Amino acid sequence: MTGFDQPMLATLTERRFSSADWIFERKLDGMRAVATRDGGAPRLRSRRGNRIDASFPELIEALGDLGGPRFAADGEIVAFDGQQTSFARLQERLHLTDATEIADTGVAVHYYLFDLTSVEGEDLTRLPLRDRKRLLRRAFDFQDPLRYSAHRNAEGEAYFDLACERGWEGVIAKRAASRYRPGRTKDWLKFKCAHGQEFVVGGFTDPQGARTGFGALLVGYHDGAGPLRYAGKVGTGYDDRTLRGLRERMDALSQDASPFADPVSEPAHWVRPELVVQVGFTEWTAGGMLRHPRYQGERTDKAASDVVREAA
Numbered sequence: 001m002t003g004f005d006q007p008m009l010a011t012l013t014e015r016r017f018s019s020a021d022w023i024f025e026r027k028l029d030g031m032r033a034v035a036t037r038d039g040g041a042p043r044l045r046s047r048r049g050n051r052i053d054a055s056f057p058e059l060i061e062a063l064g065d066l067g068g069p070r071f072a073a074d075g076e077i078v079a080f081d082g083q084q085t086s087f088a089r090l091q092e093r094l095h096l097t098d099a100t101e102i103a104d105t106g107v108a109v110h111y112y113l114f115d116l117t118s119v120e121g122e123d124l125t126r127l128p129l130r131d132r133k134r135l136l137r138r139a140f141d142f143q144d145p146l147r148y149s150a151h152r153n154a155e156g157e158a159y160f161d162l163a164c165e166r167g168w169e170g171v172i173a174k175r176a177a178s179r180y181r182p183g184r185t186k187d188w189l190k191f192k193c194a195h196g197q198e199f200v201v202g203g204f205t206d207p208q209g210a211r212t213g214f215g216a217l218l219v220g221y222h223d224g225a226g227p228l229r230y231a232g233k234v235g236t237g238y239d240d241r242t243l244r245g246l247r248e249r250m251d252a253l254s255q256d257a258s259p260f261a262d263p264v265s266e267p268a269h270w271v272r273p274e275l276v277v278q279v280g281f282t283e284w285t286a287g288g289m290l291r292h293p294r295y296q297g298e299r300t301d302k303a304a305s306d307v308v309r310e311a312a
Contacts, residue, residue, distance in 0.1 A: 007034055007047060007074055008115070008180055010172055010188035014312040016157050023129065023151040023176050024159045027169040027190065028112055029085040030078030031094070031301055035059075035111070039069050046301040054097035058145055059111045066141040072118035073136065074180075075149065079107050084167055087278060088237075091297040113140065114149035117180050125180040132180065156191070164193040196280040197310045198299050202228060202259040203268040204250055205235075213243030214250070217295065218268055219279060220260055221309045227261035228273050229309075231288065237280075237295030246298075249275060274304050 032047040033056075042063035044052045053060050056077060067073075079090040092105045116136035117125050124132050133151070142148045151174075152159045160171045170192040178187035199219035207215045216235035220228045238246075253271040258264055278296040285291050 006049075006182040007032060008182060008188060009184045010174075010190045011184055011186050012192065012310050012312050013173075013189045016160050016191055017173075018154055018156045018158070020154045021176055022156060022173050023133075023153055024156045025114060025149050025151045025172045025174065026163060027172050027192070028076045028078050028149075029087045029169045030076045030090055030112075031087075032075075033077045033111065034072070034074055035063055035067075035113075036072045037063065037067060037070060042067065048301055048303060050300070055093060055095075055102070056109060056111075057099060057102070059109065062111070062143075062146045066143060066146050068120065068139060070118070070120050071116065071139055073113050073139070074115040074117065075111055075113035077109055077111050079109050085169070087297045091242075094298070094300060108145070110145045110147050112147045112149045113142075114151075115180060127179070128177040129174055129180075130176045160191045160193075163191075168193060170194075194280060195283060196278065196296065198276050198302055198307050199231060199234075199279050200228060200273045200304045200307050201250065201271060201275040201277055202230070202273050203264070203266075203270045204247070205233065205266055205268055207243075211243070212240055213238070213247035214269075216266075217246070217277065218260075218264060218266060219277065219290075219293075220262075220273075221307050222305065223261075224308060228259050229288070230260040230262040230264055231309075232290040232293060233266060234277075234279055234290070234293040234295050236293075242295075246275075276300075276302050276304050276307060 034045045036043050042060050046052050078085040081089045092107045096102050116132050116139055119139050156173055163171050173189040175187040201217050202220050203218040205215035216233040218233050220230045223229050250271045255270050255272050258270050259273040276299040278299050279293050280296050281290040281293040283291050
């Protein structure tokens with residue numbers, strides 16, 4: 001129950017549909033987290049299995065106070081910017097573990113739980129999703145910062161339209177009878193309102209004018225298990241603190257040769273392809289480059305080797 005396994009992951013699709021055999025949840029712009037407890041203090045782990053308890057002490061306290069002595073649950077940690085969940089806002093908390101520094105950010109977080117895989121030592125992964133969600137609702141006393149991820153039955157297309165009207169990330173469609181299976185699955189599907197995914201940083205350009213840190217990140221993705229393919233440069237979406245912080249991180253990863261399999265015409269400084277960032281963009285060009293990309297934050301919950309071009 002308390003051993004970490006890879007969480008269940010959704011597959012991107014461009015096909016929107018409605019079905020009584022599916023449920024539909026809001027897609028949140030946050031950080032995936034698995035919560036476990038086995039009689040002692042609760043634990044939080046990222047999608048990669050890293051312990052993140054110290055970064056979110058208020059969530060650990062809430063899980064201890066509002067949950068039972070033994071459970072394993074899946075959910076998303078989010079921060080809000082107005083009515084929208086904002087990964088950029090959450091970024092301010094991700095690398096902090098000191099309680100005073102965390103409090104000084106002024107960034108409140110919430111933990112939306114959407115699945116329950118174990119309770120009181122009983123494995124629930126073989127149960128249908130509807131049953132797991134019903135048990136989840138009973139397993140916790142949902143109060144802020146702990147929230148239950150509500151869903152809509154059947155009406156996937158209408159919910160997707162509503163999500164896009166409200167500026168949400170999109171909708172997650174889940175087969176109501178599905179079991180909980182670690183890894184990527186077509187029993188969970190992503191309907192996205194906008195384009196965005198993770199990319200690997202392979203280099204950066206020099207800053208121009210009064211700008212500090214760097215000019216743009218040069219990013220790419222792995223071609224399956226193969227080489228790193230170049231996807232373009234990302235020059236917007238940074239504040240001064242991010243520019244300085246990323247430059248310091250990249251200087252420590254410096255290398256002489258380009259990590260990209262494709263030629264890159266930009267004069268650049270090359271780095272070991274270990275840093276993963278989230279990038280929003282309008283579309284892919286016919287030549288396989290990002291159009292109007294914008295930096296949205298660093299992803300510490302996904303390994304660089306796992307970053308591929310996300311295709312429907």
